[in-house]
Amino acid sequence: MRPILxxxxxxxxxxxxxxVMVGVVYAAIATSRPVTLDGREAGEVLVxxxxxxxxxxxxxGFTAEQRAAQVAxxxxxxxxxxxxPQDVRAxxxxxxxxxxxxxxxxxxxxxxxxxxxGLTPEQLAREWQGNLVVALGGERPPSGxxxxxxDVDWTGQADKVVxxxxxxxxxxxxxxxxxxxxxxxxxxxxxVAQLNAEFQRxxxxxxxxxxxxxxxxxxxxxxxxxxxxxxDMRLVGF
Amino acid sequence: MxxxxxxxxxxxxxxxxxxxxxGALVVLPGTALGLGDIIKVFGIGYAVSAFSKPINDFINRxxxxxxxAVMGATKVVxxxxxxxxxxxxxAxxxxxxxxxxxxxxxxxxxxxxxxxxxxxxxIPITTKRVTGRGAPKGVSGTGVSALVDFRI
Numbered sequence: 490m491r492p493i494l495x496x497x498x499x500x501x502x503x504x505x506x507x508x509v510m511v512g513v514v515y516a517a518i519a520t521s522r523p524v525t526l527d528g529r530e531a532g533e534v535l536v537x538x539x540x541x542x543x544x545x546x547x548x549x550g551f552t553a554e555q556r557a558a559q560v561a562x563x564x565x566x567x568x569x570x571x572x573x574p575q576d577v578r579a580x581x582x583x584x585x586x587x588x589x590x591x592x593x594x595x596x597x598x599x600x601x602x603x604x605x606x607g608l609t610p611e612q613l614a615r616e617w618q619g620n621l622v623v624a625l626g627g628e629r630p631p632s633g634x635x636x637x638x639x640d641v642d643w644t645g646q647a648d649k650v651v652x653x654x655x656x657x658x659x660x661x662x663x664x665x666x667x668x669x670x671x672x673x674x675x676x677x678x679x680x681v682a683q684l685n686a687e688f689q690r691x692x693x694x695x696x697x698x699x700x701x702x703x704x705x706x707x708x709x710x711x712x713x714x715x716x717x718x719x720x721d722m723r724l725v726g727f
Numbered sequence: 728m729x730x731x732x733x734x735x736x737x738x739x740x741x742x743x744x745x746x747x748x749x750g751a752l753v754v755l756p757g758t759a760l761g762l763g764d765i766i767k768v769f770g771i772g773y774a775v776s777a778f779s780k781p782i783n784d785f786i787n788r789x790x791x792x793x794x795x796a797v798m799g800a801t802k803v804v805x806x807x808x809x810x811x812x813x814x815x816x817x818a819x820x821x822x823x824x825x826x827x828x829x830x831x832x833x834x835x836x837x838x839x840x841x842x843x844x845x846x847x848x849x850i851p852i853t854t855k856r857v858t859g860r861g862a863p864k865g866v867s868g869t870g871v872s873a874l875v876d877f878r879i
Contacts, residue, residue: 548792559794560794563794582797583790583791583796585787585791592798594794594795597792597796599788599791641799641823643799643821643822643826643868645867645868668870669870670870682795684790684795686785686786688781689763690878691763692782692817692877693876693877693878694786694789694873694874695873696873697871698790698793698795700795709795710796710797712797712799713798715871716849716870717849717871718846718847718848719847720845720847721845721847722843
């Protein structure tokens with residue numbers, strides 16, 4: 490009786506291990522590559538070798554190729570977190586048309602990018618959503634009004650103090666901020682990235698982006714978290 | 728003739744002053760006067776009201792370019808010093824759309840602790856007055872996503 494159990498146990502464990510390995514290996518992988526489109530340098534994002542996004546314009550100080558690489562990184566993060574075709578949606582976020590996977594922003598269909606593709610930002614976001622869903626094994630979603638902003642939980646159930654890091658000068662700490670939001674989102678928040686900008690040479694703007702990663706050259710925003718206090722430390726006393 | 732001129736001079740001067748004031752008061756974003764001019768003439772409170780939408784759109788666009796757009800409603804409102812009640816800048820608030828709609832300003836309270844640390848507490852509130860009787864009412868489920876400082 491016992492040798493029979495042992496005889497069956499070994500192949501059973503092997504089958505289970507194989508299934509787990511196949512599952513890991515089978516997870517889709519996003520990559521990017523530089524291409525030339527209409528005589529201009531651009532970047533393509535691929536999922537398992539299938540082109541899902543073509544990034545044709547530079548933005549935010551990044552070339553189209555760099556943006557494509559960032560999008561592929563974000564997509565891999567989402568896929569590793571278990572996102573599937575059912576989690577991909579095109580939506581409006583603060584006036585921007587974007588493609589999300591779960592609560593992770595994958596790519597923004599900004600007006601310049603949409604114009605370069607001969608589409609409106611909304612049409613481009615829907616097109617990209619469809620490409621990604623199909624590449625992940627789902628069915629292209631039917632056309633219709635996209636969901637709007639406001640489906641994120643902004644309830645301030647928890648808070649904590651995190652460092653403020655400069656987006657412009659990575660590695661430079663600019664003080665600390667107290668952030669608040671839902672407990673799981675606060676747990677995921679590692680820092681606040683500060684983005685500096687100037688409006689009409691009269692207004693200096695400091696935008697705060699709660700992020701889940703200390704590598705803020707490509708900030709990964711934690712949605713549902715906001716700042717409610719800023720803390721400065723006096724380093725030298727006089 | 729001279730007397731008649733004197734009689735009509737006062738109303739004409741008054742009319743001219745009213746016309747000038749009216750012309751100044753209808754200055755809106757998009758005309759030749761910029762944000763800096765509006766602040767100098769009317770102060771931060773009016774400037775923030777007049778430029779709330781373009782500043783809000785500008786911030787959202789900048790965040791969008793960094794692929795860090797916020798999933799929630801946003802709005803730019805003045806910052807009020809809880810101590811003096813004066814307008815001292817502007818802030819972009821973020822949160823659920825129904826909550827953000829009720830925010831009128833951000834109250835700022837400055838505090839120090841352990842002699843080395845200073846803290847600016849920023850509370851979205853439902854009023855533009857923080858002096859007088861009663862504490863301003865905070866709006867839960869909202870927070871600050873950007874600060875705007877003006878050069879005067």
